[in-house]
Amino acid sequence: MTTTDNTSMPEADDAALLERVQSTFSALYGKSPDGLWSAPGRVNLIGEHTDYNEGFVLPFAINRRTVLALALRDDRVIRISSAFAEGVVEINLDDLAVEELGPDVLSGWSAYPLGVAWALGRFGADLSGAGDAVDGLAAGAVTGSVTGFDAYLESTVPVGAGLSSSAAIESSIALALNDSWRLEFDRQTLAKVGQLAENKAVGAPTGIMDQSASLLGRRDAAVFLDCRSLDAEVVDLGFAAAGLELLIIDTNVAHAHSTGGYAARRASCEEGARLMDVPSLRYLDVDDLPRAQEVLSEETFRRVRHIVTENQRVLDTVRTLRLEGPAAIGSLLDASHASMRDDFEISVAELDVAVETAQANGAIGARMTGGGFGGAAIALVPSESIPALKIAITAAFSERNFTAPTMFVVSAADGAVREV
Structure with missing residues (x-):
């Protein structure tokens, strides 16, 4: 398009x-x-x-x-x-x-x-x-x-x-x-x-x-x-009532799930579950991570740690939406991106710049979304901050000679x- x-x-x-x-x-x-x-x-x-x-x-x-x-x-x-x-x-x-x-x-x-x-x-x-x-x-x-x-x-x-x-x-x-x-x-x-x-x-x-x-x-x-x-x-989001919008920041770095990076991450997760003797990583929680670190290689442990902590972040986000509303979920979005960047290693420079710029320019929280290795980031932003944030992200991409991003607001449909 x-x-x-x-x-x-x-x-x-x-x-x-x-x-x-x-x-x-x-x-x-x-x-x-x-x-x-x-x-x-x-x-x-x-x-x-x-x-x-x-x-x-x-x-x-x-x-x-x-x-x-x-x-x-x-x-x-x-x-x-x-x-x-x-x-x-x-x-x-x-x-x-x-x-x-x-x-x-x-x-x-x-x-x-x-x-x-x-x-x-x-x-x-x-x-x-x-x-x-x-x-x-x-x-x-x-x-x-x-x-x-x-x-x-x-x-x-x-x-x-x-x-x-x-x-x-x-x-x-x-x-x-x-x-x-x-x-x-x-x-x-x-x-x-x-x-x-x-x-x-x-x-x-x-x-x-x-x-x-x-x-x-x-x-x-x-x-x-x-x-x-x-x-x-179904979990109510309440973005509009809270004066928030979700901004999509498409880096225009195309990704493809059928290529090797996605499959390699899935294989690491399956290997981690096998070595931990569980049917899937769903069966592990944060309390199991010290044992996982003893059993797994350093890389596989980091892959497993992302899945275990990300599952907890989903549960925490649902609870926070229901009890406190969307303005309180920003730290969970930020932590999710850090985990994907550092533990699962599926971010790219353009996604990191999009997220960091959003965080520094008024976003409640931001993270990459999707399978990784390109694609888009999301930022939960007060409605009045959207225009200035778009300008800041465009400038940040231009300074680094990245392809200009495509940005637009989406709503739940x-x-x-x-x-x-």
């Missing part, structure tokens, strides 16, 4: 986006779509890399969305296109009705939506055309009729910024196919579908947080998610929905 400058991002015009997606679909395929669906990106307020460790996270859906138009066909052909790339990707359902689907089969942006179609088959949708549901991971019979489809999508979620543009795509297509194929999966199952698609079809070893936030989000609230049980609670 381009902007007229790199200091802000224009407000998303949802009505214009819906109209454009519908008209583009009709121009591409010569017919009207059966419906339009949308799903948001997300910001993770706190709880980074804790999701695949069966821990706690506190994301919220944002007012930047992917919109998808879709119409079923009467054959087994899938045609899908997007504003991300020219042309139409065409594939037969038979190519997706397989037990395994790796990143070597699908490539580019289409791996996300087509991976979801494949993953729905692993959860019980009959992609084979034989009439019998594939054995899946979800309980209950699947009664829907699965055929090919035409689809087109556009998005206002920045790509590569750590705001989960991928989950917005996955959740929009998952909801659209769930409705169109009459699968009747609940949203927790659709989150698992999206995660499976990203893990297997895309090859990114991510947890379930992003899809859960995109599907379960509520306006003006965060989703407090237990990534082991998948129990979710509703999750995936059928629009038309």
Whole structure:
């Protein structure tokens, strides 16, 4: 997505986006779509890399969305296109009705939506055309009729910024196919579908947080998610009532979860759990850290310490929001960034400068957000301080010859929905 400058991002015009997606679909395929669906990106307020460790996270859906138009066909052909790339990707359902689907089969942006179609088959949708549901991971019979489809999508979620543009795509297509194929999966199952698609079809070893936030989000609230049980609670944020806004500082340093750094951190966590003889790092708490330091290598200990303390910070943030309000959570956001920078080592210079400049110029608290190695930082800021903070961050980046950041305010939005 381009902007007229790199200091802000224009407000998303949802009505214009819906109209454009519908008209583009009709121009591409010569017919009207059966419906339009949308799903948001997300910001993770706190709880980074804790999701695949069966821990706690506190994301919220944002007012930047992917919109998808879709119409079923009467054959087994899938045609899908997007504003991300020219042309139409065409594939037969038979190519997706397989037990395994790796990143070597699908490539580019289409791996996300087509991976979801494949993953729905692993959860019980009959992609084979034989009439019998594939054995899946979800309980209950699947009664829907699965055929090919035409689809087109556009998005206002920045790509590569750590705001989960991928989950917005996955959740929009998952909801659209769930409705169109009459699968009747609940949203927790659709989150698992999206995660499976990203893990297997895309090859990114991510947890379930992003899809859960995109599907379960509520306006003006965060989703407090237990990534082991998948129990979710809505937690009021109260930013506006407290005179606060959440500023996104996109460093424009792109990251990719399917590359080595993310996978290496996950492997370190798994190694730490194995050596500590626990199923996952969720089973450790702060009291276990002295023993962990004795058992683990210095690097693995620091990885484990981040996860253990970050889980505690999520719990502390939820409690503080409920008892004291958002103005009291700043120190927890700051501590989270320090832990990701020093213990988990997933920050980069641009993220550190964004966070430090925000902290020095009026932010209640700030931290990097997302998987790391680039992407965005967030700053919780009094509304009246936003203009001056943007100027300070732009100047700090310019002094260091960094690419100019893109900055914009987000609010907590509703999750995936059928629009038309």
